[in-house]
Amino acid sequence: MSAAIEFREVSVATVRGKVLLDRIFLAVDAGTITAVLGRSGSGKTTLLRTVNRMIEPTGGEVLVQGSNVRDTELIALRRSIGYVIQETGLFPHLTVERDVALVLEAEGRPREERIRRSQELLAAVGLDPDSFARRYPHQLSGGQRQRVGVARALAAEPDILLMDEPFGALDPLTRTEMQDLVKDLMGRLRKTVLLVTHDLDEALYLGDRLALLSEGRLIASMTPEEFLSSDQPEVAAYVRAFHRGERSATAEEAR
Amino acid sequence: MSANFLSHYGGEIATLTVEHLWLTGAAMLFATAVAIPAGVWLTRSPRWAAPIIGVANVLQTIPSLAMFGFLLPLPWLGERAARVAIVALTAYALLPILRNTYAGIQGIDPALIEVARALGLTDRQRLFKIELPLAASFIFAGLRTATVTCIGIATIAAAVGAGGLGELIFRGVASIDNRLILAGAIPAALLALAADAALGLLERYFRVPAPDRAP
Numbered sequence: 001m002s003a004a005i006e007f008r009e010v011s012v013a014t015v016r017g018k019v020l021l022d023r024i025f026l027a028v029d030a031g032t033i034t035a036v037l038g039r040s041g042s043g044k045t046t047l048l049r050t051v052n053r054m055i056e057p058t059g060g061e062v063l064v065q066g067s068n069v070r071d072t073e074l075i076a077l078r079r080s081i082g083y084v085i086q087e088t089g090l091f092p093h094l095t096v097e098r099d100v101a102l103v104l105e106a107e108g109r110p111r112e113e114r115i116r117r118s119q120e121l122l123a124a125v126g127l128d129p130d131s132f133a134r135r136y137p138h139q140l141s142g143g144q145r146q147r148v149g150v151a152r153a154l155a156a157e158p159d160i161l162l163m164d165e166p167f168g169a170l171d172p173l174t175r176t177e178m179q180d181l182v183k184d185l186m187g188r189l190r191k192t193v194l195l196v197t198h199d200l201d202e203a204l205y206l207g208d209r210l211a212l213l214s215e216g217r218l219i220a221s222m223t224p225e226e227f228l229s230s231d232q233p234e235v236a237a238y239v240r241a242f243h244r245g246e247r248s249a250t251a252e253e254a255r
Numbered sequence: 256m257s258a259n260f261l262s263h264y265g266g267e268i269a270t271l272t273v274e275h276l277w278l279t280g281a282a283m284l285f286a287t288a289v290a291i292p293a294g295v296w297l298t299r300s301p302r303w304a305a306p307i308i309g310v311a312n313v314l315q316t317i318p319s320l321a322m323f324g325f326l327l328p329l330p331w332l333g334e335r336a337a338r339v340a341i342v343a344l345t346a347y348a349l350l351p352i353l354r355n356t357y358a359g360i361q362g363i364d365p366a367l368i369e370v371a372r373a374l375g376l377t378d379r380q381r382l383f384k385i386e387l388p389l390a391a392s393f394i395f396a397g398l399r400t401a402t403v404t405c406i407g408i409a410t411i412a413a414a415v416g417a418g419g420l421g422e423l424i425f426r427g428v429a430s431i432d433n434r435l436i437l438a439g440a441i442p443a444a445l446l447a448l449a450a451d452a453a454l455g456l457l458e459r460y461f462r463v464p465a466p467d468r469a470p
């Protein structure tokens with residue numbers, strides 16, 4: 001399997017010299033989901049954003065489908081990569097239909113094609129086009145908004161999707177629905193996904209691989225099984241923190 | 256106001272109203288053409304925002320009669336009173352439009368700008384598809400303020416002979432004739448109200464759809 005995204009010794013430092021990412025090596029295989037875990041401020045989002053050049057690395061290089069992102073024209077690069085962020089990503093002045101096909105509109109594709117594609121995608125993410133196409137974001141629930149966000153990211157048929165804590169603001173039940181949707185959709189469409197999350201459950205459920213960042217350094221990159229059984233201190237600490245609720249609940253029962 | 260008065264002055268009131276509209280309209284066109292692009296440019300070079308908005312602010316504080324007086328002796332401008340009036344009115348209209356364009360765009364949620372960039376919109380597309388539509392009701396609010404201000408100040412332009420409804424007011428003041436003052440002031444006030452209402456509708460039309468809030 002070839003790497004769809006490859007980070008080669010990628011470093012990012014601020015102008016004042018604060019190191020956000022420290023020589024990251026990581027390969028994301030085509031058609032797989034890699035979940036990037038870590039505390040707030042560990043550099044997860046920064047790593048994600050080097051892929052579509054929202055942030056330029058100060059060292060090393062990022063390769064997408066084998067070529068350095070610096071050599072790809074910026075606009076073309078960004079249009080070829082889907083992008084989903086938390087909550088606020090939809091434009092309040094656009095109808096769902098227009099928002100989903102915005103990239104196609106930017107590419108100057110004809111109106112009929114944009115509408116057709118919008119309808120297809122809305123149906124694919126489980127929203128009935130007839131009742132949702134004409135709505136504005138404020139007329140949607142949080143989960144529906146994120147469905148639209150996912151549909152928009154798929155509009156230009158990108159091979160790669162970047163998802164930055166896409167479901168962080170959703171209630172647990174809606175979140176699981178969205179996770180099912182993404183798992184099903186990405187599996188069928190064979191997309192390569194880089195998913196930033198701080199929810200280990202989400203990472204284990206969706207990720208083919210888990211990458212753990214701490215203070216800008218890559219601590220671990222392993223499969224979910226390896227992650228759960230790892231005795232690497234940082235990884236084990238992360239897993240322990242995650243199991244806390246579970247263990248106290250079983251302790252209550254045992255009493 | 257008697258029918259006699261209206262039949263005597265009606266024609267003149269109409270002519271002066273048209274003149275008034277022309278002065279204001281021309282000034283608003285110039286001011287809009289300058290201030291909206293300038294406001295957009297300031298959002299791209301924010302370090303210029305404070306000094307440039309400051310200059311527009313200072314222009315705003317010059318008493319209108321003094322402004323007309325300053326401009327009158329200038330070559331070319333001073334040759335025609337209407338030119339002086341239009342330039343002065345333009346100067347007054349700049350600030351509200353400039354400030355609202357700048358603030359309207361600056362006020363957009365940065366996350367939305369990020370998304371627009373990440374989706375691969377060009378700078379131009381981001382401006383026309385995202386930023387201007389999102390700031391539109393703000394910009395119209397600026398145009399509305401500027402227009403109402405201009406219609407008011409344009410009455411002073413009669414002092415330098417530029418015409419407009421101010422002419423009736425000045426004549427009424429000179430001849431101590433309240434009817435003449437009202438014959439200038441009422442149409443000027445109606446113009447301002449009409450412009451305010453019309454631009455208010457546009458402002459509402461371009462308002463970004465948002466949920467109904469609980470009162």
